Amino acid sequence: MQQSVRVxxxxxxxxFFIERQSVRGNHFxxxxxxxxxxxxxxxxxxxxxxxxxxxxxxxxxxxVHTLEIFDQYRFSPLLSCQFTESIIGKNEYAALLLGxxxxxxxxxxxxxxxxxxxxx
Numbered sequence: 298m299q300q301s302v303r304v305x306x307x308x309x310x311x312x313f314f315i316e317r318q319s320v321r322g323n324h325f326x327x328x329x330x331x332x333x334x335x336x337x338x339x340x341x342x343x344x345x346x347x348x349x350x351x352x353x354x355x356x357x358x359x360x361v362h363t364l365e366i367f368d369q370y371r372f373s374p375l376l377s378c379q380f381t382e383s384i385i386g387k388n389e390y391a392a393l394l395l396g397x398x399x400x401x402x403x404x405x406x407x408x409x410x411x412x413x414x415x416x417x
Contacts, residue, residue, distance in 0.1 A: 302392045304399050311399065315391050325391045336398075338391050347398045354394060358383050366397060375401055 300315045311330070318324035318337075327336035327347070336347040345352045345366075352375070353367045362383050365374040376397055384390055 300392060302395055304396050306400065313395055313399075315395065327395055336395070338394055340390075345394055345398055347395070347402055350398075350402060352398050352401070356384070364393075364397075366394075366401065 298317050302313045302315060304311045304313065313330070313335070314328045314332075316326045316328065318326050323340040325338040326334055327338070329335045336345065338345045343354050345354060351369045353369065353371055355365045355367070357363045357365075362380040364378045364380070364384065366376045367374055378397070384393065
């Protein structure tokens with residue numbers, strides 16, 4: 298099964314395709330608009346790779362439904378989201394993670410991350 302995801306920011310627009318790689322839905326492959334693999338998601342290990350950048354993510358449904366995304370060194374979250382209901386196991390879960398990680402990969406986000414790290 299393949300799902301398409303259109304991601305936009307002020308300056309950039311991308312189209313991705315998400316392919317489920319396992320029967321249980323724990324592994325996904327991300328392809329760009331040209332059909333080239335650009336990333337992958339592994340729900341079991343909590344790792345998402347995007348354009349040669351590796352992120353770790355963690356979900357928690359107690360007491361609030363949260364999603365946190367970390368860089369490969371896992372210090373403090375790069376991004377933290379709260380939801381009114383659990384997102385784990387939903388069809389949109391991989392698309393949400395893809396969109397959030399793509400946003401973290403944009404030049405503006407990378408610049409903000411570098412400035413934040415210099416301040417610590």
